[in-house]
Amino acid sequence: xxxxxxxxxxxxxxxxxxxxxxxxxxxxxxxxxxxxxxxxxxxxxxxxxxxxxxxxxxxxxxxxxxxxxxxxxxxxxxxxxxxxxxxxxxxxxxxxxxxxxxxxxxxxxxxxxxxxxxxxxxxxxxxxxxxxxxxxxxxxxxxxxxxxxxxxxxxxxxxxxxxxxxxxxxxxxxxxxxxxxxxxxxxxxxxxxxxxxxxxxxxxxxx
Amino acid sequence: xxxxxxxxxxxxxxxxxxxxxxxxxxxxxxxxxxxxxxxxxxxxxxxxxxxxxxxxxxxxxxxxxxxxxxxxxxxxxxxxxxxxxxxxxxxxxxxxxxxxxxxxxxx
Numbered sequence: 001x002x003x004x005x006x007x008x009x010x011x012x013x014x015x016x017x018x019x020x021x022x023x024x025x026x027x028x029x030x031x032x033x034x035x036x037x038x039x040x041x042x043x044x045x046x047x048x049x050x051x052x053x054x055x056x057x058x059x060x061x062x063x064x065x066x067x068x069x070x071x072x073x074x075x076x077x078x079x080x081x082x083x084x085x086x087x088x089x090x091x092x093x094x095x096x097x098x099x100x101x102x103x104x105x106x107x108x109x110x111x112x113x114x115x116x117x118x119x120x121x122x123x124x125x126x127x128x129x130x131x132x133x134x135x136x137x138x139x140x141x142x143x144x145x146x147x148x149x150x151x152x153x154x155x156x157x158x159x160x161x162x163x164x165x166x167x168x169x170x171x172x173x174x175x176x177x178x179x180x181x182x183x184x185x186x187x188x189x190x191x192x193x194x195x196x197x198x199x200x201x202x203x204x205x206x207x
Numbered sequence: 208x209x210x211x212x213x214x215x216x217x218x219x220x221x222x223x224x225x226x227x228x229x230x231x232x233x234x235x236x237x238x239x240x241x242x243x244x245x246x247x248x249x250x251x252x253x254x255x256x257x258x259x260x261x262x263x264x265x266x267x268x269x270x271x272x273x274x275x276x277x278x279x280x281x282x283x284x285x286x287x288x289x290x291x292x293x294x295x296x297x298x299x300x301x302x303x304x305x306x307x308x309x310x311x312x313x314x
Contacts, residue, residue, distance in 0.1 A: 027280045028255065031233050034277070035251065058250030066256035074259045074269075 004050040005032045006166050008060060015064030016072065019170050022153055023076030029166070032057055082150030083175050086143035090182045093140040097188050137189065143182045151175055217257045219299065220247070222284065222292040225267055229283035232258060258282055266291050 002010065009029060013020040020028075035053035036046070043049045057063070067073050102108050156165035171179065200207030224230070224238045236254050239247050261267045266288035272281045284292070 023280075024255070024259070026278070027232065028252070030278060030280075031231075031251065031255075034233050056251055058252035062250065063252040063256065066253060067259070070256050070260040071263055072259075073255070074262055 003164065003166075004047060004054060005029060005036065006168075008032070008054050008057075009166075010168070011060035012064055013168070013170065015060050017068050018072050018172070021073055021075040022079050022150065022170065024073035025153055025168070025170075028057075079150045082146050083172075083178055086146040086182065087178050089139045089146065090143035090178065090185060091139070092135045093137065093185045093189065094181065096136045097185050100192070101188075140182050140185045140189070144179065144186065147171070147175055147179045147182070216299075217249070217253070218261055219292070219295045221254065221257055221261065222266065222288060222295070225282050226284050226289065226292055229281050231272075231279040231281050233279075235282070261288070 009020065009025055012028070013025075032050070032053050035056060036050045039049035039052045040046060043052065151169060151171040153166060153168040153170070155167075156163065158164075197207075199205040220239060221235060224235055224242070230238065232254050233251075235258075236249070236251050239249070239254075258267065258269075262269055262282070265285055267282045268285055269280050269282045272279050
């Protein structure tokens with residue numbers, strides 16, 4: 001069951017043209033909680049204190065209308081940069097998968113793979129080898145984490161002996177696209193990895 | 208005073224309050240209330256659309272602060288904001304004097 005403050009934030013999120021960014025969500029939540037704490041000093045009912053705080057804050061429609069008129073709420077710096085950062089982190093893995101699939105699965109455009117990865121792997125350097133593998137494999141994983149941190153709002157705490165919390169997901173269309181492509185890259189890599197190593201692990205082939 | 212009456216002036220009022228001391232939204236609305244002797248009693252949330260408009264115009268900037276033990280977003284005036292405040296203050300004083308002249312307060 002959502003607390004009155006979390007329900008209010010959900011209402012505000014749907015009333016805003018482009019949704020409620022993380023930064024503004026946190027900012028308004030902090031304000032409402034501070035106001036509710038203030039009322040809780042004189043009012044024994046926590047839920048009642050939250051409702052009073054919301055009433056003083058203004059209806060979700062009113063606040064959304066004013067935000068919509070002024071170009072919407074501001075995003076935090078991290079939220080602004082998370083998507084381009086994730087796209088950059090995911091690109092080497094994406095390129096590797098495309099090149100790999102074109103050459104080894106479809107047997108076309110071998111140069112795409114050979115001219116990049118073979119050149120890199122051909123350099124006799126263990127350190128370079130590790131770096132290339134880390135960028136290709138860990139890049140997409142880091143991209144998923146970067147996007148998730150910008151779009152998932154999760155908070156848990158124990159209050160008066162009961163576990164309370166908030167959970168919301170707010171992704172823009174671009175974020176969904178980058179996340180979708182990244183997850184596909186990670187899944188494709190995992191599939192390759194298990195297809196290559198699985199038979200050896202279960203003893204079908206020698207390794 | 209109804210919120211409608213100060214809607215057009217809220218941004219100038221916020222700039223003036225922030226100019227004295229960087230503060231978070233909750234403190235800003237309290238300061239507005241106190242300085243106006245409770246005359247400016249807006250729904251508290253209306254301060255955020257105004258603050259975000261000011262930040263988008265680069266008249267203020269903001270950062271998270273946890274020095275009080277609680278996380279707050281603190282707003283501070285930028286150089287551009289300080290200049291804008293000076294200009295708007297002068298404009299307001301000129302306007303206010305003109306209105307007073309018409310209404311006959313000076314007589």
